[in-house]
Amino acid sequence: MNRIDCFIPYVDDIQVTSTVSELKAQKEVSRIELIDARTFKGTASIKRISEMSSAPFTMIYTKTTKLSFGEFSLERFLSVAEDTSAAMVYSDHFKEMDGVRTFAPVIDCQQGSLRDDFDFGSVMIFRTSSLKEAAARMDVDYVYAGLYDLRLKVSQKGTLVHINEYLYYEIETDTRKSGEKLFDYVDPRNRVVQIEMEKACTRHLKDIGGYLEPVFRGVAFDDEGFEFEASVIIPCKNRVRTIGDALASALGQKTSFKYNVIVVDDNSTDGTVEVIKSFLGDPKLVYIAQDKSYHAIGGNWNAALHHPKCGRFAIQLDSDDVYYDENTVQKFVDAFYEQKCAMVVGTYRMTDFNLETLPPGIIDHREWTPENGRNNALRINGLGAPRAFYVPILRKINFPVTKYGEDYAVGLRVSREYQIGRIYDVVYNCRRWDDNSDASLDIEKVNANNLYKDRLRTWELQARISLNEKKQKKS
Secondary structure (H helix, E strand, O other): OOOEEEEEEEOOHHHHHHHHHHHHOOOOEEEEEEEEHHHOOOHHHHHHHHHHOOOOEEEEEOOOOOEEEOOOHHHHHHHHHHHHOOOEEEEEEEEEEOOEEEEEOOOOOOOOOOOOOOOOOOEEEEEHHHHHHHHHOOOOOOOOOHHHHHHHHHHHHOOEEEEEEEEEEEEOOOOOOHHHHOOHHHOHHHHHHHHHHHHHHHHHHHHHOOOOOOOOOOOOOOOOOOOOOEEEEEEEOOOOOOHHHHHHHHHOOOOOOOEEEEEEEOOOOOOHHHHHHOOOOOOOEEEEEOOOOOOHHHHHHHHHHOOOOOOOEEEEOOOOOEEOOOOHHHHHHHHHHHHOOOEEEEEEEEEOOOOOEEEEEEEOOOOOOOOOHHHHOOOOOOOOOOEEEEHHHHHHHOOOOOOOOHHHHHHHHHHHHOOEEEEEEEEEEEEOOOOOOOOOOOHHHHHHHHHHHHHHHHHHHHHHHHHHHHHHHHO
């Protein structure tokens, strides 16, 4: 019995010939249809696929490069789909780049896996009944977010199952390092795409009870006991080449209030400590030397937040970056009082080590709107930089003791209750260089990072659903 209909994006005959031949050789395949690659991920194409598919399962191949299956792999896809009653299955696979074949594992899709760039691989096999049911509920005509909308709607009624077996081979055309891909979603050229993705995600959150109305708890800033109005927080480990620049930038700020700089060194061994100590003649500098236990970036932040010299507002400065000018700290404090918020996110400029601008240039995170930012935060992979926090609230929340995603975790938690303010002027130079922690990660590390952020989103989404349920019961 032919159990699957296949749909592949069409560019030209040369691109699809090998893939079509491969699919024709699979005994499970009932039909093969080509869809214009230019409109492949739009709602109209998804609805067309839904109308044409008649086999029990529907495969959507998302790339225009060659696809080939391992022996009995397609049968394995369908076997797992049937055994689990999954609405959609996807698998690990192999990627071939410049003639070199490598493993390409993917990760489990969680409730909080709301990133529109979640990597399912290029083969997505849907239970046709689930696909048709979801497509019937697609009432917004997206140009770019149709496939994203489909998988969100499918997940509302069924499970998305990850088969952690290597079941197919694909050609990889994106040869960039992990650090170069990080900022695709904030590239101004992708703004129209992001607006659609946000709209689809927001609708999904409303459907599952995780959407939060733009109603926030107030912040009065009437607490006493702070000697300093603000503190620049610099967590640091083995940054001998850059910590001096960061400290000079932080200590050179001009403000109308009293501020200090708290540098937290986490057992550096490369000469970083000696550089820090060379700045101790400045009375504004507070130096914290961590003990030998595990701290990571989150633990270093907690040490600074709970230090008696920490100011009312804590403002981030990474140890390999610098502020845009001497007015950054003043702008952040002004923003807190003007916008009455618990957290403020600024705008940064991407630069190389020598502070020359790199593409995409200025990152202002315009996707964070006062009305819907807290919901869109569950879709995007970060909230921007630099970040600043109202310390009394952060002392109740604290940072998770991790070295990746700790700031995102805090931002999600803050946004559940409080407004996050914005500064759209450039206040920060974000330096990209070989020693960045995310400059060039292998697939296992990228997956681990994404899995953790998806988990953070899952926890936060569950908390928001519970919060809404409690509100409904009270009303």
